[in-house]
Amino acid sequence: MGSMRRDDALAAVLCFAVGAVLLAAGSYVQRGVPAHLLAGPLLLACAGVAVRRIRPLLALGLGVAAFAADLAVGPSLGTVLIVTDNLYAAVRYGPRRLGRPMLVITSVIAVVGGAAAGFIARDLALFAVALIQIGLVGFTPVSTAMIIRQHEDQAAAERLRAEQVARLAELDRKTAVQAERARMARELHDVIANHFSAIAIQSTAVLSRKDLEGRVVRQVLESVRENSVQGMAEMRSMIGLLRQEGEEVEATRLRLAEADRLVERARESGLEVRLRVDGAPRELPAPVDLAGYRILQEALTNALKHGGRTAEAVISYRPGEVVLTVDNPADGTAPGLPGAGAGLIGMGERAALVGGRVDAGPHAGAGWRVHAVLPTEEPGTSSVRHPAVLPTEEES
Template sequence: MRRDDVLSAVLCLAVGLVLLAAGSYMRHGTPVQWFVGPLLLACLGVAVRRTRPLLALGLGVVAFVADVAMGPSLGTVLIVTDNLYAAVRYGPRPLGRWMLGITSVIAVVGGAAAGFIARDLALFAVALVQAGLVGVTPVITALVIRQHEDQAVSERIRAEQVARLAELDRKTAVQAERARMARELHDMIANHFSAIAIQSTAVLSRRDLDPAVVRQVLESVRENSVQGMAEMRSMIGLLRQEGEEAEAVRLRVAEADRLAERAREAGLDVRLRVDGEARELPAAVDLAGYRIVQESLTNALKHGGRTAEAVIGYRPEEVVLTVDNPVDGTGPGLPGAGAGLIGMRERAALVGGRVDAGPHGGGWRVRAVLPTLTAPPGPPGPAVPPSVDATASPSREENP
């Protein structure tokens, strides 16, 4: 039993005894002391109203029947209404519907019986109202309150679900932003660092180079370092911006000749060809295409041979980028983490395009098809295309 329910039962008993002392009962020759028994039963039902609601209902029914048989008394009847209310409020859910039907039938039948026996229509109305107040009203009140509680619980659960979905959306957005930043940092730095690593390795491995060649290589190393630092500063500036996202540097597919020239300085013979008429591309497509060409040339420089062929094809509704290079095992073979091909696929998927990479004609081919019309972006492609056999070219790896 709950402490507050026990205190309520004691208070109800005290009020009931005061009402009995005041004569609030029907006098049919029954000693007033007899009314204390039903009153005690009803008050005991109050004490267990929340812990044992069905017991409270049983005690209330017995107390009501006994009290009506003797009188009835006002105090017991009022306390029995709390027993009915507690049974519906805290008891099993189906009990409420049954109690509503039972009390409604009892009210109508009891009122009709009283009116029929007394042959008085006014008495029928009075008995019907009284039976309704004693039986139907507490049941309806408990049903309404319980329904409101259920609605509150449902709203709380719905709010928690919305909060969880919002948290999942936030985490997804954070992960997507981290992936985007990783792609940008990778594509900005890997190209320059790869060229620096390859050129410095060549200088260290050759002791017969004349000072002019060494100076030329060091100048290329310095240029790659400066360009890498400049692009890093641009990225940092973009990340520090507030408000709407803006492009720090607009990179274009039409500027692929700069990538080819940089690759030539690093020792890769690049033949660049443009098919079709060059035109303005959407910013997202320009950036994706530029980075894909950059990544492909870096990959060829690290793992391919000494030559590479890049073709930029402008078509009415798309731009096709193709980079071919032989795989002859003469490349430096720098270690890779496998993120290059993943990044290219993600970039293409974000603009609704696709990237195919794998062995082709004794070499390696990267082919990207990027739509130039507005199209809904698709999900990122798999990390490794099904058509690529990792064992087909042992000397070929994805760049970091």
């Protein structure tokens, strides 16, 4: 059952010292019994204090024995007070099923004891006094222990419920991340397939033509190399993304240059969008093109669902990166449709996949801003070149 707790042992010693002082001061019923005999029940009750946590039922037994012995030779104030701790400890630290029987037993003892005292003395006032005294000794510590234990159980249940909610939230987050990654894998599949299809076609054409000039062969090989490098870069971006067997692959490559279509659809849905393009639009790597398109799409969708009636989108083409900024007021005029937060998670995943970042949050006091920075180059890689066109036999 474990060793005796040090703090309980010290409490037992302190209780015995206080009880001995009360005995020396005469705090017991004088019945012609030597005072040292009252030290025995006091010692039993203090022993119950020493084992109250590791052996609560033993503490209860020692308390009952001490109370009975003390009634036979006393009773004494110190022993009665310490017995209340024995009763409290038995209900607080003992089996849960012990509480209700102890409450019934102490209630019955208080009523019967008070009635017996009043009947013997034929005094109603004595009945009331005895009832209160016996109730304080037995009923009060038992009921107090039950209340405290109930509060502890409720606190433990709340902690467990909070942990379960946290685990469910984490599972929801992981599910959202996995679903978003699976969708990105489907969208990028065809982009990567295009690179390697071009390589296969060009290689086959070169091998099948014996009359090509060295200049043409070199041009084709340069195109093959650049498509290979870019394809491998995009493949590295997809590491860790798994696509379930049997899922259909989307064959459409979405480009950030088609942002005007997103804006037009948002306007048709009731959102007044102002689109501005800074810098000269240029060909972007396929993963960046796709990520930028989806981030802009999600930002405009969130603006429509949770923002005001207007939004401003800015696409900035900068050296080595493209920056997307979507601002919309949060003035409370929108219906505030519910959301699970998967959109923000998806934007962050898409940006991280291409080495970028997304910041979303309050801006300018009463507005909301989505700010995405997507790098357009990787060290050691260059932009995708269009496949070189082989000359016909007549041209060569």
